[in-house]
Amino acid sequence: MIFKTNGRADIEAGLFFTFFGAATAALSLQYRMGTIAAMGPGMFPFILGSILAVLGAIILAKGILGGGEKARPLPLRPTILISLSILVFAFLLLTVGLLVALPVQVAIAMWASEHFTWKRVIALSLGLLAFCYGVFVYFLGMSVPLLAV
Amino acid sequence: MEFFNNLDIGFHAALSLNNLLFCFIGVLVGTAIGMLPGLGPLATIAMLLPLTYTLEPVSGLIMIAGIYYGAQYGGSTTAILVNLPGESSSVVSCLDGHQMARRGRAGAALAIAALGSFFAGTVATLLIAAFSPVLAEVAFLFGPVEYFAMMVLGLTAATLLAHGSFIKGVAMVLTGLILGLVGADVNSGTYRFTFGSFSLTEGIEFVAVAMGLFAFTDIVANIRSNQTREVTAPSLRSLTMTAKEFKQSVFPVLRGTAIGSLLGLLPGGGAMISSFASYAVEKRVSKKPEEFGHGAVAGLAGPEAANNAGAQTSFIPMLTLGIPSNGVMALMIGALMVHNIAPGPYVMVSNPEIFWGLIASMWIGNAMLVVLNLPLIPLWVRLIQVHYWVLFPIILAVCCVGLFSIENRVLPIYIAAGFTVLGCLFWRMRAEAAPLLLGFILGPLMEEHFRRSLLLSNGDLAIFYRSPLSVVMLSVAAVMCLIIVLPQIRQGRKVAFEEEA
Structure with a gap:
């Protein structure tokens, strides 16, 4: 019963981080953004989520272009x-x-x-x-x- | 004079019968659990944290610190006797320590490790006592801008020095920062990412995160590995070192202590990096480098001293700046917060008995380790041989009951189950979980300082480039990010962590 895909770790990680980042950014839109001088509760999570989504995309691209480590088989x-x-x-x-x-x-x-x-x-x-x-x-x-x- | 005065406060607090007892329990339990393969200090501390919540803050912290160096030492014992590192910082101890054991010098190897660690611990404790007040003075000058820059630097360095891919590490830090924001926003009181659940308004319970990501994920990862454990059991008589072995270990221990003390101070530094660095140095300065890997005394004594010194001095940035340099320190900060103590330069002033008591207890704990561990070796040898199928249900059940007992709620247990699944996915994706924990602890603080900085500057981002301290810290962080992109260094890191993969 071992989870078998020829998965590359970076593709999976990239997908996860992109999704998580994008979801965070999207969800933080429901809170007040405020201005840069007086930030509302939505601003900081929006920034973090956006950066994470971009990083995730980079990791994903790295994984698709080959290279990167193989995923460990998860039991x-x-x-x-x-x-x-x-x-x-x-x-x-x-x-x-x-x-x-x-x-x-x-x-x-x-x-x-x-x-x-x-x-x-x-x-x-x-x-x-x-x-x-x-x-x-x-x-x-x-x-x-x-x-x- | 103040130095001795401070130490006096500390020993006064640490030497109370109650605190001595908790230090003893911490060291004993920490060693016992840290010795079990697959359970490193992070998982051990996460598992035992709930037990310390009911104690007085001083006693609780002293016990956690005891668990930490007990676990550290226990890991080395396993490394020497079984050739299985109990945790990442004792990987190096496997190389020469286990070879010594094979040659029938197991007792001597354990004695060298214990005494070397004790010496390094003593020096590091004195360093902490001497330098913490100085660093705290500097920290008092920090405003929100400098704090923000400091956290960026700390998180960058911690990710850089942790093993695994750098970019995935950064992504993990960001994930942690986001998870740390769940709950009520400090400035506006808005509930963020609580999905309508009232129980989440105080944020995600950090012990649940730590247990899920470390203790429970380790169980899933280890459950199928049927490691055969060939224990090289030393007899008590062989515990004495020969004069030659003693002489061979003196200088490595001194060098290891120096390396460890220095590296422990750096953000991201600590026990693991110190032991690798010390091993490399010893191999280079040795007249017989060919002996390394075949039971060279220097190859055990140096790294053992270094990892203990590094483990201790990494308390300095945590205690004075409130910035964790590694996962264990993040847990310590979490523990302080549970007792309503905000880590930072003010702790020394507002709770001197906690600050100095903790430092004094470090030395006492180290002394206990030596006294306790050498005679108990036969018992430890039996413990290592316990089957994993006995251990993991115990870890599971004790963790779950502990999670419930934090606030008499079951929600943290559900959260831990969620983080177990997440931890397993991270394990599969080869994304190191420790940076996530650092981000998780720092998330709310970082946001607060970021917002306050920009409030002060009226929205002008240039404020981060007006303070000289902040410029220096942010530039160092930027340079580190650039360096990692250069392929040469990436190769170097790959080699350094090769043995761990």
């Missing part, structure tokens, strides 16, 4: 599963509580690795629950909801 499955495990943790923490959120996160994250077994998930979850409770709740006195319901 797709871990990228998705690790991000997902973080999202799910955030969602479950306030709706169900740490006692459920943490083991689910560990299970999803472990699934991204080749070393997944249920036994390991359970052992790690139990250890981590004890550790997080000890450090965050007991030692640092923070309020982390163990069971939200």
Whole structure:
């Protein structure tokens, strides 16, 4: 499951920066520009976005004209599963509580690795629950909801 | 006299039982985590930052600083024992340090690294104490124009010296500056780029950015690499150096300290550049350059001293000017801001116990590293052998709970997930993430100074060329940009960073 394109890093980076810069410049138009002497909230982001869009275009041109480094192969499955495990943790923490959120996160994250077994998930979850409770709740006195319901 | 008076304030603050304890915890935990391959100081500090938020400002900062040099030192230990650099500044330590370990001198190599670092740390701490007040005096003369020029110079230099493509680095700085602007505008109170979300009005939580870009992205990048870890375990008896090894390391350590102290001061400088520079110098002055790469003592002692000295002196521009010279310093500034302290020349006056306490704790922390690490080596060796599948769920869970605990909100966790995806894309595009963090921290400040400058000049852009200081700084930045375009230098940079790719 490896993301395979003969991608050149500069083409992708160029596209990203051009898009991000242009989007920033466009979005900052909705704020007041002001004058150079008395700048409104829109001016500085507009300037930054425009410069970034130009730089992005230069990087893109460099990439298309050849040269530049090759992109690193991004492992797709871990990228998705690790991000997902973080999202799910955030969602479950306030709706169900740490006692459920943490083991689910560990299970999803472990699934991204080749070393997944249920036994390991359970052992790690139990250890981590004890550790997080000890450090965050007991030692640092923070309020982390163990069971939200 | 004032010098000693200041140090006295500092030691008074740092030597309280509470602060000593946090310094100790910081150094210990920092070493333990920094030792794990794939977790550099940036990821380590990002992961542990939330833990320091509930502490007093002094204790919190002392602990973070402890984590920083603990992580730095831990990285070297891994480099020597396993030939896997825990972080980029210990890449050089792999070259000769690991060769020494192979020859059965692992203990001696660790001792040289520890003592060299301790010496360099001591010198650098004294330098910080002596020069910070001077630099702060200069900083008091800065107006918005000079501050803006200084930030442009700092960001340019930091991008130039960071590895990776320069133009992509600049683009990353700009991306960071833009992301830093999210939230309420200081002058008008307008909410910018919040997309109607009230929670974003205070801006994006910077710990979430740092964790997503560094800690979590590292997990994705490392999860499939099944590195076999051949640990060269030293016995405690072999920790003593021979007289010959000691003699061989004295001058490299002195030279390394000087190089590191100097390079650490530069914007963009710090531990990594210092260690590379020191290695190059040692190889040149050595009578037997052919020994380098095969366990030359000088090739380990010099860079180890240099990276520690560089790591320490890079605190000077951060503490006196409020300008971070590398990613770690950007995190330190973020940590200061959490405690409502605006970094800059005023810290020394308004919070002397924080300023001098931090400096005194640097020396104490370095001493602790030596005392702590040499006897604990057998334990560290066991720790390096822990499988990655055990580590990454721990990193994930501790980071997520930490993110929640900052403000008892889940929003930072969602943001961190977003930055994980972004970080993975940057990793794929070979765009270095550290410049983004610098820009992110400096974004609002830079805008403020830019706007204020032009308000003062009534919209005349020439104001940036009327102040001599600003002219000098902006010209240096411009010259650096020009130099990078010349192919010769580009080749030179490629060679210098080749080993890291």
